[in-house]
Amino acid sequence: MEKPSKIPATVITGFLGAGKTSAIRHLLQNAKGRRIALVINEFGDLGVDGEILKGCGIEDCGEEDVVELANGCICCTVADDFLPTIQALLDRADPPDHIVIETSGLALPKPLVKAFAWPEVRTRTTVDGVITMIDGPAVADGLFAGDPEAVAAQREADENLDHETPLEELFEEQLACADMVVINKADMLDDAQLQAVEATVARHLRPAVKSLRTSHGAVDIAVLLGLDAAAEDDLDSRHSHHDAAGEHDHDDFTSFSIALGEAEAPEALLARLLPVIAEHGILRVKGFAAVTGKAMRLVVQGVGDRLQHYYDRDWQPGEERSTRLVIIGETGLDEAAIRAALAS
Template sequence: MTKSRRSPSQSTTSLKPEIPPVGVTVITGYLGAGKSTLVNYILSGQHGKRIAVILNEFGEEIGVERAMINEGEGGALVEEWVELANGCICCTVKHSLVQALEQLVQRKERLDHILLETTGLANPAPLASVLWLDDQLEAAVTLDSIITVVDAKNLRYQLKSHNDSSSFPEAYYQIAFADVVILNKVDLVSSDDSGASIEDLEKEIHNINSLTSIIRSVRCQVDLSNILNCRAYDATHATHLEALLEENKKLSTRDLHDSSVRTLCICEQKKVDLDKVRTWIEEILWDKKYGMDVYRCKGVLSVVNSDQLHTLQAVRELYEIVPTREWKDGENRINKIVFIGGSLKEEFLIDSLRACTL
């Protein structure tokens, strides 16, 4: 199974791994939200897991925490490996995330999980693309989820009271791509002094990304079972996705704020032609001929001449449509797709999806 993209040039065939791939959790969040606090909490927990941490940042190319390492001659890969308590490993690398991941999974000690912490100004999309797409890594690691830590005290300010995503675009992107949002520092929020309750902030988050789960926290102390092994990109685990899509059927876009970043759910009862759907999604994601900027897309499809439920997942220009399981007897075979992004056009999406039916 491969991901569709604009210019597929890499080999799409890989040997089936003898051992399960190591899950990678991307931890992102705006400056000061508590990412490092979360990582430290995970590493110090009594979970019995052997976890590796990669500290990563974005510059002109994928690099890492420049203040912590020295560049090698000629831009060579530079690494620092630190053995931590609880059997954990901390790695800082520069220039090659892929190489760092490969070396991690090739270490003698078998890893249970990898945490990849970004800087506060990082857009998580490029990281997700590397982890989700790279054919060399596909057998060794798998993108488990994107966790976004947000500062409850300052979230309303960063989101500019609903309207302006241009002032703090990273805050919007990080929420838009999140599978789980940790609403941190809730103990510092009072509706008396900020004008926004915790419930208001959760509504703000869900207006941007209604697919994400929200966990309230103080000092990022959360149940690790809610953030590790989420399998958010695993097409064989469609139950959670179907539940999310069912909830999104109830979403009324009339109640959403006017921010350019939002969630939109569309449905279609008739079965769709798979080739038409591929052309449709590629025009939206690749050609952007309809003026929409889609960050994430998830859905289930009822396909003509197939008794299999197909799942659709997309991150920016990458997408996959795969058969997941048999439709159950009496199950409503409806197409449900959620789009998260900017300048989404509801009527057009509904009409153009309908044009994919037979």
């Protein structure tokens, strides 16, 4: 009697604002009848990515197919949150054809892949591949490091010392675990810049791992799904800075959510955000805004000082019209000052 085939799972990882949610939206819009379940993880207490996907209006994307794990990182809570979620998906009367897992931008992918080797799920699902999304302009600007020039100068002065910042370490971890790398927002870079980003990425990849260029997260489903990597059986080749330590926390980062009133216009909200981002070195801003006179909800997404916004859906009857943003930065972020500046 043939053994039932394992349900494939694709892990989509990458730094904050790299385009993971955009890539997933594109997958759903072009699923070609494939039933895809989503597991979305957030760093912070406002489930922005899950809300964006639930509000996408895609016919085959039902709310029951989106599972959110909030207030933590998947790599830190695989036993408490992640494994039961995967088991629940596998136990459904109509299990999905494919599971897509979006990690938070601060997650280490290797512990998550390792969880698929646990007896509870090993015989029923497999990691089809780890896709690492790269924000091309951010890497070109050195935003994966706290101070790239200072790090480079220190390394040059004493090559025996390890002066890596937390952001650089995350960048390397996510690339080292990848089965494919997607360099997103390629339309914002010229060819020389893209080649420089590709050279930076290539230094951290395992042999034979390829990178590709795209914009707006638009990658053909046949390219991202069906890699058949069985990554849980290939852990040793995926180097991690934390292999020996065995533990990982996010004390290097902090996040908080802030509620504001209605914005007069999208441009007014962005004009209020930009100087605060610059002054406090905020890494990531994301959330929703209510705009005076507009029936639709405004989505706000930002990496550094590059802010994007678009209307995604109408406010629902009984839903509070408000502006709610998640602010993410390195530890030491002056929350009180940021709140005061944005509220003024």
